[in-house]
Amino acid sequence: MTQQRWQRLMEWPLAVTALIFLVAYSWEVIGDLKGPPGDVAEAVIWATWAVFVADYIVMLVLAESRWRWFYTHLFDLLVVALPMLRPLRLLRLVTIATVLQRTVGRAFRGRVLVYVVGAASLLVYIAALAVLDAERGHGGTIRSLGDGLWWAFVTITTVGYGDEVPVTDAGRLVAVGVMLGGIALIGVVTATFASWIVERVGESEAAEEVITRSEVEALTREVAALRQLLESQTVHASRVIETETNSSEPPLPA
Numbered sequence: 001m002t003q004q005r006w007q008r009l010m011e012w013p014l015a016v017t018a019l020i021f022l023v024a025y026s027w028e029v030i031g032d033l034k035g036p037p038g039d040v041a042e043a044v045i046w047a048t049w050a051v052f053v054a055d056y057i058v059m060l061v062l063a064e065s066r067w068r069w070f071y072t073h074l075f076d077l078l079v080v081a082l083p084m085l086r087p088l089r090l091l092r093l094v095t096i097a098t099v100l101q102r103t104v105g106r107a108f109r110g111r112v113l114v115y116v117v118g119a120a121s122l123l124v125y126i127a128a129l130a131v132l133d134a135e136r137g138h139g140g141t142i143r144s145l146g147d148g149l150w151w152a153f154v155t156i157t158t159v160g161y162g163d164e165v166p167v168t169d170a171g172r173l174v175a176v177g178v179m180l181g182g183i184a185l186i187g188v189v190t191a192t193f194a195s196w197i198v199e200r201v202g203e204s205e206a207a208e209e210v211i212t213r214s215e216v217e218a219l220t221r222e223v224a225a226l227r228q229l230l231e232s233q234t235v236h237a238s239r240v241i242e243t244e245t246n247s248s249e250p251p252l253p254a
Contacts, residue, residue, distance in 0.1 A: 001062060002062060003062040003063055003064075006058055006059065007059070014051070017048050017051045017052070018048070020044065021044070021045060021048040021049075022126070024044035024045050025041075025045060026129060028041035028042070028045070029129050029132055029145075030129075030145055032136070053080045056076055059073075119188070120156065123152075123156060123178070123181050123182070124156055127152035127156070127177070127178045128145060128148030129145075129148065130174045130177075131148050131151060131152065131166055131175070132144070132145055132148040134166065134170035134174060135148075135166055135167065135168055135171045138167055138171075140165070140166060140167040140168070140171070141163070141167075142171070151165075155175060155179065155182070156178055156179075156181065157182070158182065
């Protein structure tokens with residue numbers, strides 16, 4: 001088993017695990033669960049965390065240079081090493097974006113608008129959940145999911161009215177993540193659009209090259225046919241001239 005093969009095998013299972021986590025976390029935060037329902041949601045969240053921990057350990061064990069892989073994948077470590085900071089649990093959802101980018105990114109290059117709307121909507125929603133989880137019960141202005149969604153939307157679009165602001169350290173940390181996420185989203189969109197343009201230009205040039213090659217081959221065949229026709233006409237004309245010359249010569253005296 002190699003690291004690349006394990007990564008291919010776990011791409012979609014990790015994406016499904018991240019979606020399960022999102023559902024459980026949404027249920028817990030929006031419903032402000034207490035008692036047995038809250039225990040169930042917490043159990044599901046911890047189970048998904050265990051899957052990410054297991055994947056991280058396996059990836060580290062399978063790495064050819066473990067130390068190099070470790071310090072070049074510190075973000076992956078953050079995804080699994082911060083289970084106690086509830087808002088930062090949503091870092092696990094980066095797995096979904098990674099899988100989509102790797103597996104269907106090519107298809108999305110032709111539909112940049114779909115990609116942008118989907119990524120932005122996911123970022124706004126998870127930011128709203130995270131900030132609501134961090135701010136609820138601390139006397140701030142963000143007290144409901146609607147407040148969180150409004151704050152996340154105006155923050156990611158760099159409007160920032162200031163009517164909804166986080167007051168806790170965790171909420172401000174989420175705000176920093178949203179700002180950086182918005183900048184990164186713009187970069188992804190730009191790169192995706194540029195890649196799509198380059199791909200279309202390449203396809204157009206390849207098509208033109210095929211057409212040009214076929215036209216050259218057709219012209220070559222026509223020239224060859226004309227040359228053969230000219231040669232046959234030349235031979236025929238030579239024979240006609242030779243025949244007329246022979247017939248016009250006077251007979252030799254006896």
